Amino acid sequence: MKKLFRTAALAAAAALALSACGGGAASSPTNVSPTGEIKPREISWLLSRPADGAVINIMKKLAADYAKDHPGFSLNLITTPDRPSYIQKLETLAAANKLPELFDTDATPFARQLAQQGKMVDAEKLLKSLNVYDSYRPGALDYQRFDDGSLYMIPFQFELEFIWYNKALLQKAGVAVPKSLDDIPAMCTALRQAGITPIAIDGQDQWPLERYVAYQPFRAQGPDFIQKLKKGDAKFADAAGQKTVQWLSSLGKAKCFQDGFSAQGYSDAQNQFTSGQAAMYNIGTWELPSLATDKLNPAVRNDVDFFTLPTTAGSATAANEYVSPSGIGMAVNAKTYDPLVADFLKFALNKYPTEYAATGALSPTTNVQTTVPANATPLYKKALDKANDLGTKQAMPWDTQLDPTTNTRLQQELVLLVQGNTTPEQFTSTMDSTIAQNAPKFFK
Amino acid sequence: MLPTRSRLSVLVFLLPPLLLYGAAVLFPILQSLFLSFFSWNGISDMEFIGLANYLRMFTGDDVFWRSFFNALGYLAICLILQLGGALFVASLLTSLRRGAELIKTLYLLPAVISTVAIAFLFVRIYSIDPVGLLNQLLHWIGLGDLERAWLSDVNTVLAAVSAPEGWRFTGLYMLIIYAALLAVPKELEEAAILDGASRWQLFTKIRFPFIRPVWITTVIMATTYGLRGFDIPYLMTNGGPGQSSELLTTYMYKTAFTSTDFGYASTISVFIVIECLVAVGLILVMLKRKADA
């Protein structure tokens, strides 16, 4: 028996060593325009987008069109809409060295490691070689870039995040649209006194609350703060860090978010806003079909409006600079990159913007006009127009920036801070020591 | 032992099950042990770091200890609900003349529903805004002071995520205990009643000692399932708020698949394996000793 165990352990060691070696080997630097014959075959795209959403439907159609001229070609779309499950899948596939031709990822530290190992095709070179680089919105590309400015992911969306509000509820509580981020706690207190839930938030998915921690530092120092913070070069104990910690704590004390928000999901939060119970709701343009069309509850339809992220006194960024994400990006696997993949991307990326804009969404490119749907309210157009008036800086969501361990811990500690279960001091010391412990592994 | 058995026939019957079992269960445990001495994020080279992961787990990781104690709390609540509930309902059922079959079936139903549905259902039940079933009930019976957001309150969340798991499988354990109770010889019970034993005495002196072997099995089953708990806390609160409902299993899962720290996750796995073995050992020792006393 013992002998058997020893053999088994050795075999385990061998198997692991094998896969580790496979994982560690870097492939040769890629040529973005490979020469050779285009041999149609099936290619796969591992993605994390809604199964019945515009991106998938359009890409399916484009792949079918492409297959007409290239018999034998097919695009296998493998989607895992639930983001945590998706990330798990992506990371394990990367570990097993089994990534498909195309895969979705944000500009995370993990993706950066993949890029550094030569596993992804340089998207900037690729887009330039396809002659489409200049048609992309600079902001849409910047969102996908790593800190050093390199670009490895191609955007398929462009969204703007606003704070939607209910005019009637604000009026009832006698408050105005906030001029500064610092006005919000007092505003919440007034709304609460009028018996209104100030802000509806999806606490279950955690990214919405994490947006709030990014706002104050973005106003105070622009995008630099998070880039330094994630490496341990800035701290929550610094002035800018303390400002956001104190602000979040005051949001919690003013009971800005609905009771028990940490267990409420995306739909719960939206329902609170659209049923007229909550006064504000922070969400992006991907919700235009629910918030700016006749699908919106008639009882609140005429009262709904939005404002962009308020500034602060002496803010380093302008009012037209806020969160404008271009969604999860698509990376091209360097190992399987060949004339076929290049040719299909050329075909698809040229046709995609027109099709996408026709669905009423903002294209990541500037060469097409978004169609406003027939059932839209005037807000729809107003929201789309904001895309033409953006500054050069954008607030990055922190969940794509921090290393995963720190990110998980931050999400947990934020809830405790806002609920008043920890003090700002405890929060600061926990987070600073978590970053100090985990950041070096990812940002060597 | 069959007189006609041969060494070969034993092997023929034993080898296929052991192969599957070895490949799916034993070998992965050994692999975890092996991985626990490395630092590996899946895409970089594996780096041998000796006992550093264990050192970190025991001395430098507050979340690990928090999850460990949460897991014990979770287990305690599951055991009380499942075993206590099962014993209670089984005892009630023995006094019933008709309908026991139907009730047994109905009682097992929750085990059939997927955890995804159960998690969402209980999120609604615990909700405060809009008012969920539990808070509504409390309000009606005049305990309005107790109304709260059960899943957001760091003091109640652990109990709140444990209850659905306990509720789900009570039926299974109830069936087993009920069957055991039915097997208690009627003559013994009648003799005791003639001697003037109360219902309570009847239970502690006659019935319970008789079903003790079954009870031990059931306790072990419930304990091991309790220590495996994962889906419901993961789906309902994802361990939150903070780490208030983080269990060792969910923490291990996140360490592996969110933080891609496969080495450290394996270290936690090894700890879980040992924890489970120790727990079962303790149960056996405690319950056996009580039986002998």
Added chain:
Amino acid sequence: MTAQAAPVTRTISALPSSSPPYRSRRRPSLYRTLSKTLIILIVIVQVYPLAWLFITSLRTEHDFATGDPFALPAALTLDNYARAFQTGNLGLNILNSFIVTMGANVLIVILGMMAAYAIQVLGFRLSHLVRGLFLIGIIVPVQIALVPLFIDYSTVNLLDTYQSMIIPLAGFSLPMSVYLFSSFFEYIPRETYEAASLDGAGPYRIFGLITLPLSVNTVVTVVLVNSIFIWNDFIFANTFVLSEELKTIPLGLQNYIGAMGKVDWTATFAAVCVTITPLLLVFLVLNKAMIQGLESGATKG
């Protein structure tokens, strides 16, 4: 832990007899009414969620979003079912779950029976060791196998196959099956085997002619108990399966998650209702056999 749990358990079970014993014996009806009421209450608690699930699947989206989720719906609709079938691939998901459940069950039953036969009936010197090995599988949580199995599968190219789900599901259920079968085999009288042996039957014929036919009830029990877990398994399917064609029900339910985590809940509930129906039907038809099997397993400890 158990030390903590046991006393509480007792207190709870003491409740029904809190009235003085002599009175309850003279008026057994009081005790009986009390227990009946309690049983009815408990059954409501057990069944209500299933009913709620079903009713919610018939609600309109708007009603679900704005109304009291526990009140009766204002209007009933089948739209959710239409949407469920349109968005998802329910038929395929059910088929996949069926294949995985059946595949795993075949392995669990046959291999479990074989191992139990070897341990309990044939017997051998190290049978205690083997029993102990199987106990480990009952004790350790399934999650520990995820990382190693993923690595192993990718080296032998088993990722994204039915086998990748069936192997661990069967492996982790095997110990309980071995345990249930061996406690059943214990009950088959020695003499049956001895008589057969005298007639010249070898271990294979005895297995086929005596053990196998006698075990039908236990087989039903093992299959049903395991099916409940396997049908709803999320964790292995989620880790090892990628392509749409192999997705089982719990993964299929994820298709109702839209952008940024928005969920179409009423459609999801409709899908849940559709997907638990096969299991529920089998369960309702076979539950008597299953309960008997569990009970006979139980009374032997």
